Amino acid sequence: MNLTLRVWRQSSPAAPGRLVDYKAADISPDMSFLEMLDVVNEGLIKAGQDPIAFDSDCREGICGTCGCMVNGVAHGPDADTTVCQLHMRRFKDGDTIVIEPWRARAFPVLKDLVVDRSALDRIVQAGGYTSINVGSAPDGNAILIAKAASDEAMDYAQCIGCGACVASCKNASAALFTAAKVSHLALLPQGQPERLTRVRAMVDRMDAEGFGACSNEGECEATCPKGISIAGIARMNRQYTAAVLSGAGDKKAAASGD
Numbered sequence: 139m140n141l142t143l144r145v146w147r148q149s150s151p152a153a154p155g156r157l158v159d160y161k162a163a164d165i166s167p168d169m170s171f172l173e174m175l176d177v178v179n180e181g182l183i184k185a186g187q188d189p190i191a192f193d194s195d196c197r198e199g200i201c202g203t204c205g206c207m208v209n210g211v212a213h214g215p216d217a218d219t220t221v222c223q224l225h226m227r228r229f230k231d232g233d234t235i236v237i238e239p240w241r242a243r244a245f246p247v248l249k250d251l252v253v254d255r256s257a258l259d260r261i262v263q264a265g266g267y268t269s270i271n272v273g274s275a276p277d278g279n280a281i282l283i284a285k286a287a288s289d290e291a292m293d294y295a296q297c298i299g300c301g302a303c304v305a306s307c308k309n310a311s312a313a314l315f316t317a318a319k320v321s322h323l324a325l326l327p328q329g330q331p332e333r334l335t336r337v338r339a340m341v342d343r344m345d346a347e348g349f350g351a352c353s354n355e356g357e358c359e360a361t362c363p364k365g366i367s368i369a370g371i372a373r374m375n376r377q378y379t380a381a382v383l384s385g386a387g388d389k390k391a392a393a394s395g396d
């Protein structure tokens with residue numbers, strides 16, 4: 139396949155960026171999208187040019203490191219698929235493909251397609267854990283958990299923190315990501331004692347990081363490579379309301395100025 143790539147190039151966070159055209163020649167339809175970028179980068183390096191910077195790690199759809207907009211869609215055209223698992227057979231010979239970084243105020247561009255997603259880490263640091271003693275593995279296995287609850291918790295635990303939900307949302311909201319983290323803990327007995335202080339801390343951190351509010355558009359769910367349900371956002375909002383009305387987490391919120 140011979141393709142034209144229109145790629146966002148930006149040398150540093152403060153530098154102005156622009157779309158630059160590159161030829162991607164002799165691309166196998168069996169290559170992944172990132173392997174195709176590797177081939178283009180080899181050509182750029184051989185020509186003495188700066189290769190296109192992009193993030194990746196596992197290339198198996200499980201780590202959440204990769205991510206870019208492909209023709210305006212987060213992770214590209216395939217449902218439930220990260221861009222590292224997208225294959226070139228999805229495109230046609232002669233296509234022009236536009237490749238851009240996630241665009242959100244809370245995700246500043248570091249270089250080309252690489253953005254700073256540490257804001258998501260700080261949301262998890264604010265409360266995405268249990269700090270109580272939950273015992274050892276045998277203790278965990280001794281607690282009976284309804285099958286439906288454990289299945290749902292595992293569904294939310296699939297979130298890989300890629301940030302596609304933020305990039306897809308017109309408000310750049312991190313509600314789906316935060317709801318996934320809140321839900322997978324809240325659905326299990328070990329997550330119950332800190333349920334309200336956790337949601338208060340995580341949502342307040344999400345707001346402080348500059349993510350927008352959720353207005354139920356649904357693009358996040360449509361482009362999430364792990365199929366995280368927006369039902370989690372409703373749970374998060376209910377729990378947040380309960381936390382504020384009950385005063386859970388008031389001290390922490392006052393200390394952080396949120």
Ligand code: SF4
Nearest residue numbers: 297298300301303362
């Ligand atoms: S909710 Fe989905 S899109 Fe958002 S960070 Fe998690 S896996 Fe990525």
Ligand code: FES
Nearest residue numbers: 195197202204222
């Ligand atoms: S590189 Fe790990 S999910 Fe894509």
